[in-house]
Every structure is written in structure tokens, then in C-alpha cells.
Amino acid sequence: MMIQLDFEKSGGLIPVIAQDIQTGEVLMLAYMNQAAFDQTLKTKKATYYSRSRKKLWTKGETSGHVQHVKEIRVDCDLDTLVIKVEQAGGAACHKGYKSCFFRMVTDNGLKIVGDPVFDPEKVYK
């Protein structure tokens, strides 16, 4: 069934929050256009639109760290998604951490609170 999301509000892209379905940890935020959303629905693998590369990007196509989409939630304004995923390889962040949000704001600046899962130099050759 067709679900009409509001892609126009932000120029064709909506923010998508990827959340670990087991732990609830927020892994990353990326963007989808209509084509990325359609491909994600069809393949059940998270596919985003890369704003820097200006093309569709299936998470894990280089690293193998695919996100298997188990549930999709839509917000009240139909312009933001939460996708609940199983994260292959245990890490979503290209810097080797489980979550991209591995740093906490403190009175003394940023403090790393996540543990590294892999070495980016070995994964992204």
C-alpha cells in the first residue's frame, strides 16, 4: 500500500533515525528521498540518499555493515522516520563505533563514551 510521506518540506529529503531494535540505541541519522524509501521497503535493507555523493547509498555496500530493517515508524508530520534495524557487524559508524553518537557533551568539551568495534582503515581500504 502506498504511504505518502512529505518529502517536499525539506527539498525532497527526509531525516531517518536508525535505531538498534534490540537495545534502542540510536545508531545514526541519514536521509532518504522517495527512491531510497521505496528501495528500503522493497529490499528491507536501509538505503539512504547521500547528500555528499548525491546518489542512493545502501548502508553496508562497502563495509558489509548492512542494516536489516525490521520496523518503520513515521512521525506525526509524515516527514521523519525511525527505522528499527539489526546492524550487521555490530557497528553503524564509519569511524568504527557502534553508534555515530559516541561522544557526549560535557563542561570540558566532547568526551568519547562509545567503544570502538572495528578499525576503519581495515574496513574502508
Added chain:
Amino acid sequence: MMIQLDFEKSGGLIPVIAQDIQTGEVLMLAYMNQAAFDQTLKTKKATYYSRSRKKLWTKGETSGHVQHVKEIRVDCDLDTLVIKVEQAGGAACHKGYKSCFFRMVTDNGLKIVGDPVFDPEKVYK
């Protein structure tokens, strides 16, 4: 201490994911500019920039449903935040649900999976 976020990539605004610090549930996504971020740091109450009203907006200023900010996480690109909050009133969504993401995508369209916490017509008079 000054933390330099990348507000310029998206025209002065960064997406901010508000997450219930107890349950890990994603409550909502909104945006901050530098002034909203500074005010949030200072007051420890989530303050966003409203794209529709084009001004700062302290969550709960009308409804009383303030978000007390307990922890702030920054992503690898310094352009997205997760704020872990205690949600006053038990609901973040202006439609009366705990989370704005109260609907799930199914093969038969959107299905409501959240429980309503309050009646919007009584809160927003």
C-alpha cells in the same frame, strides 16, 4: 567550554533527536540553530528552532511538556544531536502520544501502535 557544531551544512539548522533517557524510546525530531543549542545548554530545557514559526521554541512552553535535558550526544560529523531527556507530562507529541513516532508502516498502510497520553484539544486551547 565551546563546542563547535556544523550548523552550516544544512543552512544553519541541525536535526536533534530527543530520546527518553529511561526507556530509550525516540520521542521526536526537531531542529536547533546555534542560539537554540546555547539556550538548551544554559537552561537544560530543550529549546528548538521552529521552521514554521521561524523562532526559538522551548518545548513545553504551551503544553507544559518540558524536556529536561540530562545528556547530549554529538555524531561523528558534528551535525546531528541526540538529547536524552526526561519528558514532563509523559508525552512529547502535540497529537497527545508519548512519541511522535506512534505509527508503524505495514503492508496495509499506517497502523497506530502508540497509546494516547493526553487530549490535544484540552492542552492546546
